[in-house]
Structures are given as C-alpha cells and as structure tokens.
Amino acid sequence: MPYPTNSVTTDTLKRGLKSGIEVTWQLAKVMLPIYFTVTLLKHTPVLDAIARFFAPLMGIFGLPGEAALVLVIGNLVNLYAAIGAIASLSLSLKEISILAIMLSFCHSLPVETALAKKIGLSAVSVIAARMALAVLSGLAFNLLL
Amino acid sequence: MVEALREAVVGSLNSIKQIAIIVIPLMIAMEILKDLGFLDRIADWLSPIVRIFGMKKESAFPLAIGIIIGLSYGAGIIFKAAKEYQLSRKDLYLITYFLVSAHAVFEDTAIFAALGVSASLLLLTRLSVAAIFTFLASKAIKDTEKGVNL
Structure with a gap:
C-alpha cells in the first residue's frame, strides 16, 4: 500500500516541513484577500447592514449577524477563507467555537461535493446531510458551551 | 482608510504567523507518524468499528487515509483501495x-x-458525530452486492 512502514529519516522531516509550508502558503493566499476585504468592509456601513440583516437567523446559534459572512465564505470557498473572515471580525471564543464546529462539518461545498458525486453519491443528499450536521452541532455548542 | 489598511496588514500577518506556528510542526509530526506506520495502526483501530457499520474490514484503510490526509489528496488512494479490496458500493458510500x-x-x-x-x-x-451519522446511514442504505466499478 502507499505508506509502507519505513524508519524516520531526514527525508521525513523535509516532507513534513514542505507540506507544513505548503498548507501555510495555501492558507495565506486565500486568507489575505478575505481578511483585507472584511477589514475594509468593517469601516463601511456594509458590514453593519449585513450583520443587521442576518442577526435574527444567526441568533439561533448564539452568533452575531456578521457570522453569516463567515459561514457563506467557508461554504463557497474553503476553511482557510473562513479563518480569514473569523480572524478579521471581533468574535468571542464561544462564537468562534460554534463557527468552528459548524464549518468543520460543512465547508468547501463546490469542491468536496464534486468529489462525493464522483463516488456516486447525490449532491443533494451530501449537502443536506452536511448542513444538518452543521445546524445540529451549532445548536448543541451554543447550548452546552 | 490608512487606519483600516494598517489593521488589515498587521492583523492578517499575525494570524498567518499564529497558524504557521501550529501547522508546520503538526505536518512534520504527521509525516513522522506516517513513516512509523501510524496509518496502519489507525486502520487497525478502525477495523472493529467499520464492522459495526456492516462494512468490509478492509474499508478501514481508505477511511483512515481520508480521516488523516483529507478528501482532495486522499481521493486517489481511496479509489485505489476500494478497487484493490473489492469494496462494495455500499462500503464506498459509507x-x-x-x-x-x-x-x-x-x-x-x-x-x-x-x-x-x-x-x-x-x-x-x-x-x-461522523461515526453516529455513518451508523445511521448504514441502516438506511440498502445493501447492493454490486462491486465498485470506477
């Protein structure tokens, strides 16, 4: 199989360093533009308007309205982009934890749904299942944390 | 405006630094664990669990790969394993x-x-939650004894 049991060599460390830098680079590439956009939005009335509009819906999960932006970005783009949005907003640890569990179950829908479809699952059922897990876990974290 | 830009530059670089500090050592640790045969160990732990889902015990290996490495990088290996171990369509769905x-x-x-x-x-x-969800799915999906044809 692809990962035979070898011993640990400098090659192992090199591979780890490389993939660590790669993840950080991928993250930076996606996160920077999002972070900049959201920070600039914060200084305009746009973010306030978004926050007010989504406040009732996000309130169900104990989240402020602007958290809707994080969920949308995470689902349409990926987790790294969502992290950029979270980091640029001022959210409490509890709010970030709720977003983290919701996003863990449901993120990067375009890319990951395509993979699931390739295996033969229907896009609708995969997305519905993931969203249900996100909603339930979000509600639970809000109540329990 | 200048204020906002400064906030964006400092804040974003700080967040990236914070993440790099955690992610880079983690990735190195994961490569070490992989070379120590950690994936096979996880697959061993998962074998009894996949049996509960009514899956072939070999399903544990592609499952371990996906859990650790992820979908996008792991997809190729998952397909390969499914073919090699002749997993059923239901196994692959689960x-x-x-x-x-x-x-x-x-x-x-x-x-x-x-x-x-x-x-x-x-x-x-x-x-x-993923385990409970998979268990429920295993009850809901009908068993088709067809092999995987990818």
Missing part, C-alpha cells in the same frame, strides 16, 4: 459519508486551535 463530515481532521482542528478553540472538543465531536 466511507464517503463518514469522510464528508470528518476528513483532514488534524489539519482542520489545528487551524481552529490556532484561533483558541479547544482542539480535543472539536476533534472528539467531529469524529463521534
């Missing part, structure tokens, strides 16, 4: 249901942990 809810769990957990979220809480919730 693997996928588990993995869409929990994949690349260490990497994802690490980047949220960098923001201060409890890593163990995230990890345990994600894995146990």
